Amino acid sequence: MGRYTGPACKRCRREGMKLFLKGARCTMAKCPIEVGRPAPGMHNQRRPRKMSDYGTQLRVKQRLRRQYGLREKQFRLFFARAAARKGVTGELLLQMLESRLDNIVYRLGLAPSRRAARQMVSHNHVLVNGRKANVPSMVLQAGAVVTVRDRERSREEARRNLELAQSREVPTWMTMDESAVRGEYSRIPTRDEIAPIVDEQLVVELYSK
16 A cells, blocks of 8 residues: 655645644744745635635545645545444544544654554554554554553663653543553543544545445
């Protein structure tokens, strides 16, 4: 499966908001969103046009997909799984995205960004319930314990990232023991506790057409 290897800041500029794709750089004054750089492309220098309903739905979907670092096929698969379950589809979709292993590693502060978290998982630095886990898209169940492998290199990297993430609070639905480099996915978050500021119902409408 392919992956995006271009400039991360370009995606934030396209969506017109911070997607926090580059860790600490996103909090600096030189962040393109803070500077006020326009969306990429020569046509985006003109006066903004009124967006259609479809265009609004598409932008919300792209914003959510890019924030979690998913390709379109992956995102559609998560949506299909959410739609097949009982409950509010949009809320279930967000809960499943938040339950991905790479997102859990990022939320715990073990990695500065989701992209870095995926690399950390893929390179066998992470254990789930004491077992090796190298699939970033793995969806964890509530109560899962995430630790870093007992290797000097793995522990040093995790502790360095935890120091850099001091300004970023661990969500209330997780617990983190920094001294042991051990985190727990305590419970499934409610919609109010999930960070993405998007109207997920627009994504449901887009895929329901």
